[in-house]
Amino acid sequence: MTLIAVEGIDGAGKTTLAAGLAAARPEVVVLREPGGAALSERVRALVADPALDVDPRAEALLFAAARAQLVAEKLAPLLAAGKTVVLDRYVDSSLAYQGAGRELGVGEIAALNAFATGGLTADLTFYLRVPPSVGAARLSGGRDRLERAGAAFFARVVAAYDALAEAATDRYVVLDATQPPDAVLAQALKHLQ
Numbered sequence: 001m002t003l004i005a006v007e008g009i010d011g012a013g014k015t016t017l018a019a020g021l022a023a024a025r026p027e028v029v030v031l032r033e034p035g036g037a038a039l040s041e042r043v044r045a046l047v048a049d050p051a052l053d054v055d056p057r058a059e060a061l062l063f064a065a066a067r068a069q070l071v072a073e074k075l076a077p078l079l080a081a082g083k084t085v086v087l088d089r090y091v092d093s094s095l096a097y098q099g100a101g102r103e104l105g106v107g108e109i110a111a112l113n114a115f116a117t118g119g120l121t122a123d124l125t126f127y128l129r130v131p132p133s134v135g136a137a138r139l140s141g142g143r144d145r146l147e148r149a150g151a152a153f154f155a156r157v158v159a160a161y162d163a164l165a166e167a168a169t170d171r172y173v174v175l176d177a178t179q180p181p182d183a184v185l186a187q188a189l190k191h192l193q
């Protein structure tokens with residue numbers, strides 16, 4: 001029973017890596033955040049909607065509520081059944097986006113999420129590191145509400161992820177995500193062996 005989180009800014013290639021891991025290791029279950037459970041998917045639609053005014057504290061609580069439901073309904077039972085779960089974003093997304101990006105404070109958001117998850121943490125975190133300019137250039141089509149946040153916001157998010165990676169070297173694996181997807185996947189698989 002292992003929980004593997006995939007983290008990084010928008011356009012880093014998290015979803016591509018998660019799909020690649022699932023293809024290489026058919027026994028793993030892939031879930032995404034926000035989402036992965038019916039309630040959480042509805043919250044996903046709310047937080048992404050550019051037409052909605054969402055206060056930063058409300059935003060943090062919405063992500064935490066979606067996460068609480070995902071943990072209770074899916075993650076905890078899957079891990080208890082001995083499955084390996086690859087999770088496309090987890091608590092560190094909130095630490096970076098709400099704690100640092102929205103400037104609510106990483107410590108406050110960590111406390112909120114400890115409550116939401118009942119203390120369930122990732123065993124391993126793949127951090128797909130790209131400069132904000134590279135992430136933004138990869139986003140195609142319309143931007144959702146969070147993807148419209150400015151350059152200063154994403155600079156804070158990247159700095160927060162970098163700090164988390166430095167503080168938690170036991171669980172963080174930093175991958176250079178400016179590389180082609182195959183190279184990123186190969187590095188991730190090497191770490192899983």
Ligand code: TYD
Pocket residue numbers: 010011015032033034063088089090091093094095097098146147
């Ligand atoms: P993402 O999975 O990147 O969406 P998509 O697959 O549509 O690109 O997540 C949606 C957005 O939500 C993304 O901009 C990051 C943001 N987010 C937070 O701000 N906090 C969180 O806790 C999570 C899980 C996501």
